[in-house]
């Protein structure tokens with residue numbers, strides 16, 4: 001099936017007389033006929049739902065749908081994108097290990113990786129997104145267990161060369177994790193380019209309507225965890241009655257391990273109602289992505305003609321530094337987000353934002369409504385100047401997220417505000 005069809009039908013096929021739409025299973029727990037029956041499910045938690053700290057029937061439908069859209073074998077939802085990033089690493093790294101990450105990643109992820117991970121005894125080694133394959137390999141140490149990158153960076157809109165990062169990781173026998181939040185599987189499927197694990201903040205385009213924060217981790221099922229570098233996958237898990245993930249759950253050892261260890265212990269799992277809302281967003285994802293791209297391209301082309309910007313950072317534009325990579329990885333568009341560098345620095349950037357009436361100034365992005373933000377004074381406020389420039393942010397940068405309003409109204413709003421600059 002194609003994307004549009006998967007968005008509507010994957011994950012749930014009602015049986016004779018069953019509700020057409022997957023109902024909300026808003027229940028912490030599930031009743032069984034006997035202790036033996038519960039014991040059986042503890043033996044193999046893929047058989048039934050036990051407790052909403054780690055599985056739920058409504059969320060399960062969403063997980064299956066997202067796994068199918070990404071071309072993976074299984075997925076696990078989390079209560080935020082941050083939690084998806086954290087668990088994607090903790091499932092591979094313990095204290096004393098390290099992982100390599102592109103420095104062009106979301107600001108919240110930079111904090112998590114550079115500061116909080118350090119407290120766990122896990123080192124993040126940052127490399128430039130434009131590093132050569134050799135440079136990435138050079139950064140990988142014997143204790144390095146993963147490579148991480150972001151397909152289309154929030155907010156600087158740099159494009160990750162997924163194949164290059166995958167090749168470097170695979171030469172060192174470690175998996176590549178890709179944060180695919182902005183493109184969504186509608187615009188790019190990183191697994192097809194060699195990524196082993198894909199994560200998302202579902203708070204963005206997947207939910208689409210700014211209703212709820214969430215995340216997801218998708219397992220491609222392709223990485224060989226029996227290569228000798230990952231004993232936690234190949235030796236009995238004492239915390240789970242001796243389960244050997246690569247043997248007992250060979251179809252998706254990564255996601256089953258994440259669920260049985262991390263989700264069991266941390267419990268950062270969405271409720272049934274959250275799964276239900278996320279599913280509504282996913283149903284129109286393919287259609288919406290097409291329209292975001294169409295509107296954003298028109299806005300970007302207009303902005304270039306105004307002469308008020310040092311840079312209109314939108315990789316779908318021919319003059320963009322990442323245009324070639326965008327043509328390869330994002331041939332159907334680069335989402336609704338763009339990074340704008342307003343002439344005159346921070347003062348003019350703030351004036352531009354405050355002069356907008358339709359676009360709202362808020363800490364959100366990739367929404368159905370047009371929104372805008374000044375990253376250096378908000379989402380990326382905690383970063384040092386060096387970290388800011390490493391992830392491609394300057395003081396005059398504005399992140400614009402073009403929504404689904406009529407294009408004439410969006411452009412008129414921008415035109416009006418630009419008059420003040």
Ligand SMILES: *Cc1c(COP(=O)(O)O)cnc(C)c1O
Pocket residue numbers: 080081082083106108109150154179181182200201202203204213214215
């Ligand atoms: C927003 C975002 C995150 C964090 O997601 P939350 O759902 O806000 O926790 C991670 N990665 C990217 C690319 C994002 O845009």
